[in-house]
């Protein structure tokens with residue numbers, strides 16, 4: 801598929817099903833803990849500075865944000881999990897919103913599940929991966945902030961993450977940096993293959 805990735809705009813934000821776009825365009829969702837770099841991933845992939853709003857302040861993305869890419873596909877920026885300073889009630893609301901999207905959305909082709917290359921995956925990261933495997937949702941693991949780890953140590957960090965996740969070798973695993981753009985072409989290849 802030929803996609804002009806420069807032709808991208810925020811389409812809408814949704815809290816539930818009734819607000820999702822109504823057409824059949826394929827969607828790729830971004831999941832990961834708060835601050836891992838989901839919005840930065842979107843900006844990097846679309847060569848934009850701040851199309852998906854980023855900040856040092858975790859919990860910035862509160863709704864499902866749908867990005868139209870050249871009227872051919874969408875990215876769906878999902879609010880991050882694991883942000884400590886939210887109430888139990890908010891966490892439950894978050895859980896229902898994500899679960900509804902991931903388990904019922906026919907447009908969904910794959911989830912890009914982001915983890916921080918520097919650290920072992922959190923319990924929430926492991927749970928998200930298990931959830932996606934359980935529902936047989938195609939998953940692409942993207943390990944972010946690779947620029948913060950010297951290249952000579954990438955392999956060691958990759959192995960540690962795979963082990964902790966009980967990684968299925970048939971899934972994609974991509975080392976990524978929104979600073980250096982390492983892994984960007986590989987990520988696009990993996991995504992286009994899923995559409």
Ligand SMILES: Nc1nc2c(ncn2[C@@H]2O[C@H](COP(=O)(O)OP(=O)(O)OP(=O)(O)O)[C@@H](O)[C@H]2O)c(=O)[nH]1
Nearest residue numbers: 834835836837838839840854855859861880945978
């Ligand atoms: N060095 C480095 N910093 C990054 C990278 N990706 C993201 N960041 C920084 O990490 C912080 C969080 O990035 P966001 O993209 O806003 O993270 P998010 O996952 O969208 O966070 P929430 O919306 O809160 O869930 C920002 O300060 C980014 O500049 C990366 O690849 N390398």
Ligand SMILES: [Mg+2]
Nearest residue numbers: 838839853861
């Ligand atoms: Mg965000």
